[in-house]
Amino acid sequence: MKQTIRTTVNDQQVEIAITSRTLLAEALRENLGLTGTKLSCGMQVCGVCTVLVDGQPVSSCTYLAIDADGRTVETVEGLAVDGQLHPLQQAFIDTFGLQCGFCTPGFLMTAKALLDENPSPSTHEIEEHLEGNLCRCTGYESIVKAVELAAARTSQGPRDA
């Protein structure tokens, strides 16, 4: 059965025609053409599909689009403002925190939720918060460094682990 939801996606009010089974990831990718959010495991354990709904990370591969009705959604496409990269995006580039890049949007969104709530996380807090995001390319070290670098650049600096 077709329905329409009204959502704010990356600060823009949108109406999306969906069915009851449409996943949020599908609505973003197919209906809005926002293909930055990726799909991989299909069972909310790999993190590539992470977007923020009302500021909280959700796995858009198992979050129904209809549940986003009336809520705000942030995707990787909304991180850069007026062509200026978000500090996390710049940090991932600077630390070589990506290789194939498929997991990167998910990591960025999860990390953004962390830094929005905790601007100076310890290394341990970063690991714990990001444990639900998999990366098969980098070995994670440069990703942790990226989040630490972004935190350092935008706040007083990271606490000792």
Place this chain on the structure above:
Amino acid sequence: MRDPRPPVGVPVPRVDGVAKVTGAAKYAVDVAVDNMLHAAVVRADRAHAWIRGFGRDEALARPGCVAVITGEDVAARLYPRFGHIIPDHPILAIDRVRYYGEPIALVLAETPAQAADAAQLVRVQYEDLPSVMDASAALDPDAPLLHPEPYDLTGSALAAAVPGGPLTREGPAEADITRTNVAHEATVGWGDVDAALDTAYLVVETTTDYPMLYAYAMEPYNALAEFRDGLLDVTTSAQHPFMVQRDLARVFDLPLSKVRVRVPFVGGGYGSKSYTKIEPLTAVGAWFAERPVKLVLDVESAIYTTRTDSAHISVRTGFTEDGRIVARDFDVTLDTGAYADNSPLVLDKAINRCFGPYRIPHLRVRGRAVYTNTSPASSYRGFGAFQGNLAGETNVDQAAQQLGIDPVALRRLNLVDQGETFIRGRRPMDAQLAEDLDILAERVGALDATPAPDGKLRARGVGCSASDAGAIPTSTAQVRVLADGSVLLLTGSSELGQGSRTVLTQIASAELGVDMSCISVLGSDTFGSSFERTTGASRTTTLVGLAVQRACEDAVRRLRDIVAEVCDVSADDVTVGDGEFRVGDVALSFGDAISRWFGSGGGEITGLGVVRRAGDLTQLPPFWEIGMVGVALAIDPETGVVDVERLVTVGDVGFAINPHGVEGQDLGAATQGLGGALFEELHYDGPQIVNANVVEYRVPRITDRPHEIDAVLVERRDGPGPYGAKGAGEGALNPIGSAVASAVARATGVWPDRLPLTPERVWRLLNQQRPS
């Protein structure tokens, strides 16, 4: 050899970094076209069975369902198989299924959900056949044959071995797959192994099992295919678009010029996206439906598309009293699953890589790749090296223990020297292995197990490997210098994340003296790119890099000629600078030269670079890829959990075009190695895999990473690539399994004989029980 100058040797940011962090980077899975149908695959739920019939009506009656295509439909009108070595792989199973999960029908519908719904309603009648679920069952003389019909071998087929004579490496043997389940056999060796072992001071015997793994490229296999204007146009997540092109041309009986294969960014490959996978299946859908078709797999179906070869390997090594190797005798059995895919080549490499870069007076390696009724196995990072390395290197460590010699000293005694031929007919060793080992040993420290106040058992392990890497040195590149002097770099390399676009842009920038910001690298596309045989085997920086260098030279030469013509001087009077030429006092930029020569309205000059197996690259392999790793482990004796406290990798890369890029590749490779050593294993229970998902197939997570990472780069300018570069990206994976196993042995007192060393297995070793 040219001297390097910036930006080569500088850790410049990735050229695709901004696209990837903004979500703008397009992967094949992101590509869509109008009027597209979506495909779903019906998969066999038997390991081995005749297909007796299909019921399509229920599926076709579903809303949006447009077609149900079977293997018989394909075989009636097209060439129904693919496979670059043995074309044994039906696009859709024709008369029988050979593994649980094999594609047996393709359902096309207007939406992915409709296709998935309809696929569940396709009815299949089977007649079960006896199945063989592991290599030893498959080798039983009474085993059912998976491939009783012969296939015409393709051009990549292998030369026949010399029958009856001494075991020399003439080339791998052709197996007769119509009479046994051996897909491929290969041998290498020299001397008289039996006599040497008979008289050796000590013979050490080791048998190991390396499990089936799943590469888990996070972008799953997917393809979009369309027939349009007599042309087949396929977008796919693939490493080798030109090899896929060949298979597609054969299926549809088209000239190569009518088959276009495009690869945008690839969300992980690791060898699992080498050669043809689901492209023919997708294209068959488009052919029957006469509309574009998109197929996207999920993790479970990806595992049922390609896994890695598992291996059962035995080795006996004879030593002198002071630790010199006198003989090694290996027996290698790979389980290649229902179809050969790349496994014959994996076996060819495995037999060269199992015995290590050691001086071995008498050698015998006998290997076979065996068909079983399991998911097809193909290449993975390391390509046969890591399976054999587990046996070969733990054997060396066991020998060290029995001889009472330090394991590092034992290796050092036997490692070949730079310039030494250690495999007859192959390029001599091009690296300084003893020096690399010294660096490794110094960074790792003493290997012995030490007690610690926290109750954990601590020990260290090292491993080394050398791989005949680089594959075949065939590569071309084109450099198009445009009207304003900016540059398009055409290469058929696929950007898998390894950083190929960045490295090749760095090389072009240094060679031409043109800023990186003025150079664009286009995605690989059999229409628009220059021919590239493969992206893999750690070959891109070295071989494609050379092609790019040559293309830049050619472009500069052509530009210099037109400057000479335009200025009415001889070419000798024209000096070359950065992005410009000088004739006397006059400077002409590349753009000036082009507009002066063509006149207003623009033009361009293209340089071509060709690399092939000639001159310095006649002898294979093009280079040896070295693996030198060490691990320091802390084991909790109550739980068996292994914590990697330190990881040391030594990357002997000749010259690092982008040092951060190389370090990232070494850590990524080592991390996959740790996955295989500690966590990863596909389990078969009866006909099916029980853990075909990423919850129960456990890959390394952020909290698994080593506490300390010591990545060393050694640059001796001793490779054949640009500025003396050699390949990297697999070496750091290969010896990880054996390094971890040896460390666990030191800590527990019991030698593991299989991976992964899960907490349960380690606990059992500690408690003197046989690992499960």
